[in-house]
Amino acid sequence: MQHETRTRDTKSEIHRAALELFSSQGYEKTSLREIAEQVGITKASLYYHYSSKQDLLRAIIGTFFDDMNQIFELIKTVPWSPESERELLGAYLDVVIKHRSTGPTVLRDVAAVLAAFGDDLDDLIARSRAFQLWLAGDDPTPRDRVLAAAAVEVIGAVLSSGLNTAEISDAELRAHLLDAATAVLALRAHAPADA
Structure with a gap:
């Protein structure tokens, strides 16, 4: 149960970071690496939640x-x-x-x-x-x-x-x-x- 809460929190943090970066520098210019760095997770951890940047945009x-x-x-x-x-x-x-x-x-x-x-x-x-x-x-x-x-x-x-x-x-x-x-x-x- 604790893992589920952690996952939801991480997803929310990913969404917030992605929106901030997409809004400030544009979707095309934002990399998944930058989003992961802003959240404080590895790119591999980000891929655990979203398979691509387009997948992340669709989720948001x-x-x-x-x-x-x-x-x-x-x-x-x-x-x-x-x-x-x-x-x-x-x-x-x-x-x-x-x-x-x-x-x-x-x-x-x-x-x-x-x-x-x-x-x-x-x-x-x-x-x-x-x-x-x-x-x-x-x-x-x-x-x-x-x-x-x-x-x-x-x-x-x-x-x-x-x-x-x-x-x-x-x-x-x-x-x-x-x-x-x-x-x-x-x-x-x-x-x-x-x-």
Whole structure:
């Protein structure tokens, strides 16, 4: 039992070190040797956990995909309402904030992520679009769909802005982002200005 805990701790350390190096110098320029050195293990020990750098990237980003897909599954069983909208947006934010260190890696090395995930990434994008359509409400207009997409993009834009994580707690960040996204969605209730 003690060995299992040690393995999970080592994997977490590997993930953190890899994300830090991938974000600072890029996926292609980071070697498994550098990751192992940062964790304080041998390269052979790293290979015990991950057979390749791509395998490691899949493990790191795969947990984000898995958590996000759990949120996207909820729209199949939760009917849209203002209350459920806020609840699911909050759950979405919980996942995004939990995995916010993954964002710079994805943005910096899109080609590596595409190579590692292929069809899985296409599926995640399709599910994300379905989530945005659900956020647009019942019988949405094109304007409603634009506002729903904008609400989700507000979250992504803030998290990819380089905000110093030491400046704000996760709870504060969640509250502010939830307010911002719901404020965008609230514009559905207002008639658009005449052009």
